Amino acid sequence: xxxxxxxxxxxxxxxxxxxxxxxxxxxxxxxxxxxxxxxxxxxxxxxxxxxxxxxxxxxxxxxxxxxxxxxxxxxxxxxxxxxxxxxxxxxxxxxxxxxxxxxxxxxxxxxxxxxxxxxxxxxxxxxxxxxxxxxxxxxxxxxxxxxxxxxxxxxxxxxxxxxxxxxxxxxxxxxxxxxxxxxxxxxxxxxxxxxxxxxxxxxxxxx
Amino acid sequence: xxxxxxxxxxxxxxxxxxxxxxxxxxxxxxxxxxxxxxxxxxxxxxxxxxxxxxxxxxxxxxxxxxxxxxxxxxxxxxxxxxxxxxxxxxxxxxxxxxxxxxxxxxxxxxxxxxxxxxxxxxxxxxxxxxxxxxxxxxxxxxxxxxxx
Numbered sequence: 001x002x003x004x005x006x007x008x009x010x011x012x013x014x015x016x017x018x019x020x021x022x023x024x025x026x027x028x029x030x031x032x033x034x035x036x037x038x039x040x041x042x043x044x045x046x047x048x049x050x051x052x053x054x055x056x057x058x059x060x061x062x063x064x065x066x067x068x069x070x071x072x073x074x075x076x077x078x079x080x081x082x083x084x085x086x087x088x089x090x091x092x093x094x095x096x097x098x099x100x101x102x103x104x105x106x107x108x109x110x111x112x113x114x115x116x117x118x119x120x121x122x123x124x125x126x127x128x129x130x131x132x133x134x135x136x137x138x139x140x141x142x143x144x145x146x147x148x149x150x151x152x153x154x155x156x157x158x159x160x161x162x163x164x165x166x167x168x169x170x171x172x173x174x175x176x177x178x179x180x181x182x183x184x185x186x187x188x189x190x191x192x193x194x195x196x197x198x199x200x201x202x203x204x205x206x207x
Numbered sequence: 208x209x210x211x212x213x214x215x216x217x218x219x220x221x222x223x224x225x226x227x228x229x230x231x232x233x234x235x236x237x238x239x240x241x242x243x244x245x246x247x248x249x250x251x252x253x254x255x256x257x258x259x260x261x262x263x264x265x266x267x268x269x270x271x272x273x274x275x276x277x278x279x280x281x282x283x284x285x286x287x288x289x290x291x292x293x294x295x296x297x298x299x300x301x302x303x304x305x306x307x308x309x310x311x312x313x314x315x316x317x318x319x320x321x322x323x324x325x326x327x328x329x330x331x332x333x334x335x336x337x338x339x340x341x342x343x344x345x346x347x348x349x350x351x352x353x354x355x
Binding site for chain 1: 260263269271277281296
């Protein structure tokens with residue numbers, strides 16, 4: 001049977017096949033380089049992992065400006081969340097005036113939140129000068145803050161949906177022993193979110 | 208960097224609630240100053256609460272007895288121990304203990320027999336309301352007349 005009957009006789013010639021492979025791989029490599037080039041120029045707002053991955057690419061002036069503005073916005077959101085949920089609330093106790101009603105666990109976790117964020121910022125500011133540019137630091141910090149704020153808002157919305165599904169907070173979790181255990185669980189989730197948001201600030205930048 | 212830290216410290220600093228009004232008798236008796244509210248010492252807060260509870264019983268100005276005793280129950284049952292307690296909750300738990308102690312001290316005699324401990328706390332949680340209660344009303348909840 002004639003090989004040309006199939007309309008394709010490349011496979012019969014070893015040298016031709018090699019040439020085809022080389023050509024294919026060359027275009028593939030070009031495509032990949034193009035892809036990486038495009039990825040490195042992309043504007044990232046909620047993605048500390050990929051900012052760390054493309055640490056050698058310098059963000060443009062416009063991108064740095066966007067980073068700065070979104071960082072301020074998400075920082076304000078975090079402060080709002082803080083004031084709304086974690087600020088010590090005072091209640092009136094008859095005979096002893098107004099007394100703070102924040103529990104010891106509450107205070108400890110507040111301290112831990114601040115510690116995690118401070119540690120990340122301090123480590124980021126102490127990265128070696130010629131390894132990390134100021135724009136990289138700004139991009140990383142903005143992404144970390146945005147990511148954390150987004151995740152915390154997601155948690156808040158999930159809790160809100162749960163509340164709607166059960167028709168208000170169940171009486172067991174409103175006050176008493178189980179309320180404290182529920183608080184402990186939510187605090188644990190929050191500290192995991194904050195640690196995950198800021199974990200790429202700790203990573204060493206080496207070229 | 209330094210200014211950023213300063214900004215964070217300003218944003219995250221809390222209010223201090225040291226400005227309080229304690230009943231005068233208890234302030235002298237327990238040697239409780241305004242500065243004592245800064246640190247959380249469970250034993251001091253409990254004894255302050257007990258003193259406040261006894262004083263309020265004498266004056267007949269006690270309110271929210273069931274809520275206060277629910278806090279006492281929480282303090283006894285909590286698996287987290289001191290981690291789950293706040294200053295306000297501890298004082299309220301002390302108030303409940305002070306009320307029960309006061310009743311047992313003054314009325315547990317030949318005429319009346321009064322409940323103690325968790326039984327008394329449960330009775331107050333279920334039967335006492337949020338309104339102001341007189342001494343006799345609480346006594347009737349906790350004590351029974353002995354039959355002769």
